Amino acid sequence: MRREEDHNVPRHPHLEEKTSDVASGSYRPATIPKHRVISIAVSSQKGGVGKTTVSINLAHSFARAGVKTLLVDADPQGSVGLSLTRQSRLLTGFYDYLADPGIPLDRLIVPTRLETFSLVASGQASDYEAGGGGMGTHLARVRAFLRSIAARGFDLCLIDTAAGLFGVTGDVIASVDAIMIPQQAEPLGIRSVPKLLEGLSRLRVVNPRLNVLGVCLTMVQNDLAESTEAAASLRQLLPQEMVFQTQIPRDGLFVRASARGLPIGVLEDGAGAQVVFDSLRAEIEAKFEPSYGQQAAYG
Amino acid sequence: MDPVNPWLDPVEVRRLADRLMRPNRELGVSVADAGFDEGFVGFARDQTIPPEPLPPSPTPFVREVAATSVPPSSPPENPVIARGPFLDRIVRFRDWMHHNFTATGIFILDREGAVIFDESNHGRLHFLARSLALASRRPGASAGNVHVKIGAGATLEVIPVETAYGCLVLGAVVSDSLPPAAVVVVMEALALVAAPPVEG
Numbered sequence: 045m046r047r048e049e050d051h052n053v054p055r056h057p058h059l060e061e062k063t064s065d066v067a068s069g070s071y072r073p074a075t076i077p078k079h080r081v082i083s084i085a086v087s088s089q090k091g092g093v094g095k096t097t098v099s100i101n102l103a104h105s106f107a108r109a110g111v112k113t114l115l116v117d118a119d120p121q122g123s124v125g126l127s128l129t130r131q132s133r134l135l136t137g138f139y140d141y142l143a144d145p146g147i148p149l150d151r152l153i154v155p156t157r158l159e160t161f162s163l164v165a166s167g168q169a170s171d172y173e174a175g176g177g178g179m180g181t182h183l184a185r186v187r188a189f190l191r192s193i194a195a196r197g198f199d200l201c202l203i204d205t206a207a208g209l210f211g212v213t214g215d216v217i218a219s220v221d222a223i224m225i226p227q228q229a230e231p232l233g234i235r236s237v238p239k240l241l242e243g244l245s246r247l248r249v250v251n252p253r254l255n256v257l258g259v260c261l262t263m264v265q266n267d268l269a270e271s272t273e274a275a276a277s278l279r280q281l282l283p284q285e286m287v288f289q290t291q292i293p294r295d296g297l298f299v300r301a302s303a304r305g306l307p308i309g310v311l312e313d314g315a316g317a318q319v320v321f322d323s324l325r326a327e328i329e330a331k332f333e334p335s336y337g338q339q340a341a342y343g
Numbered sequence: 344m345d346p347v348n349p350w351l352d353p354v355e356v357r358r359l360a361d362r363l364m365r366p367n368r369e370l371g372v373s374v375a376d377a378g379f380d381e382g383f384v385g386f387a388r389d390q391t392i393p394p395e396p397l398p399p400s401p402t403p404f405v406r407e408v409a410a411t412s413v414p415p416s417s418p419p420e421n422p423v424i425a426r427g428p429f430l431d432r433i434v435r436f437r438d439w440m441h442h443n444f445t446a447t448g449i450f451i452l453d454r455e456g457a458v459i460f461d462e463s464n465h466g467r468l469h470f471l472a473r474s475l476a477l478a479s480r481r482p483g484a485s486a487g488n489v490h491v492k493i494g495a496g497a498t499l500e501v502i503p504v505e506t507a508y509g510c511l512v513l514g515a516v517v518s519d520s521l522p523p524a525a526v527v528v529v530m531e532a533l534a535l536v537a538a539p540p541v542e543g
Contacts, residue, residue, distance in 0.1 A: 181466060181470075183455075183456045183470075183473065184453075184455035184456040184457040187455055187456075188455065231350075235350040235351060237351070237356060238351050238352070238355065238356050238359070241356060241359035241360055241363060242359065244363055245359060245362065245363065248363065249474060250473070250474045256363045256364060281351075281353055281356055281357070281360075282356070282357070282360045283357070283360050283361055283364055285364055286360050286363070286364050
């Protein structure tokens with residue numbers, strides 16, 4: 045089904061041009077189950093750890109693999125939109141949906157040339173940029189959003205949240221099936237892990253079905269001892285199953301990709317980096333295997 | 344030099360991490376992990392008794408409470424037998440709660456956490472009630488009532504009630520947690536207040 049025929053919303057111009065080849069079906073279908081939507085928040089205690097980069101490229105990896113994927117920008121800074129769409133500031137988005145119950149989901153969804161990949165921008169409700177609204181304020185609306193997505197036939201909803209585990213981000217985490225946590229491989233960030241775990245423990249009371257997929261080390265610099273030591277320390281500190289084997293390296297390709305408004309796998313020389321996200325995708329799929337029979341939290 | 348471990352407590356971090364990686368159904372709810380403070384009274388699961396059909400007249404408990412806690416000259420109208428528009432019934436229920444249980448700050452949330460009725464005007468109480476109601480759920484069982492001390496002489500009583508319109512969460516500030524029998528009466532009353540009117 046082509047979404048752009050159903051909705052009067054702009055398609056992403058770059059993805060239209062660049063990703064038509066990957067929609068040809070030559071990729072191994074991923075194993076995320078099709079009978080329900082799985083929602084995953086990409087969140088962290090600290091900012092600047094690579095959430096948006098992970099979200100965009102992981103979503104693209106799932107979509108390439110045939111999973112009907114919706115990438116939602118729940119960061120008021122609009123990082124996904126600013127990375128992928130020139131018109132992001134003009135689009136009705138997630139925060140508009142939270143603020144106005146009259147906005148239908150259809151108005152939010154931005155299709156791309158890759159039939160299985162759609163976006164929701166953060167929107168224009170600027171009052172949220174100052175962090176408006178305490179946690180719990182938008183819980184009902186966030187859950188309504190996830191139910192609407194399930195009804196639209198998406199397989200996967202990946203939500204790029206703002207840093208911190210409070211406010212709307214807290215409401216998102218209190219509503220999704222799972223959370224993955226990008227964590228920059230540097231000492232200061234890893235020292236914040238206890239605060240992260242405490243925050244997740246509190247949110248898991250609100251959302252008992254929250255599946256903690258784990259921490260993904262990002263911006264790893266193999267030529268910098270402090271970076272590799274920090275990564276090793278985190279692996280020593282946390283249970284093995286809580287840290288993804290896949291690490292995201294610091295790479296100039298990410299800067300080039302965001303400069304051009306593309307997922308990294310769409311760059312001419314991005315195939316190597318795409319393998320990293322395909323590997324991360326495979327780890328996530330494996331983590332969902334045992335829970336195939338469970339129902340979505342609020343989807 | 345280890346750049347991380349000297350700055351934190353590895354044992355505590357490991358404990359928190361291990362808990363997070365286990366399915367929640369294997370865990371009891373820890374008050375400390377839930378982030379509540381010393382004032383937390385506890386999850387009153389033993390007070391959860393499935394509501395039974397209410398007789399058409401006030402229950403003995405209601406009469407007893409009315410006799411002991413309010414002037415006998417002004418018995419409250421039982422909200423169960425008060426019909427009319429939904430909001431009117433809720434208001435009567437609110438008055439009944441005031442009268443019989445000296446309850447204040449009453450609010451009712453729907454299954455999505457949306458506010459149906461509120462006299463507390465306090466969003467944090469709503470959030471606390473939602474959190475407690477969700478936390479009190481157990482697999483295969485309905486949510487039980489929960490209470491938490493929120494101040495000197497003030498306890499937030501949270502009572503999830505299955506109604507014809509789904510689970511409603513009642514929040515009320517009372518001086519002390521309600522006894523099990525009172526909780527049952529409140530559950531029955533709200534279930535009937537929220538029931539669709541019977542024609543004829």
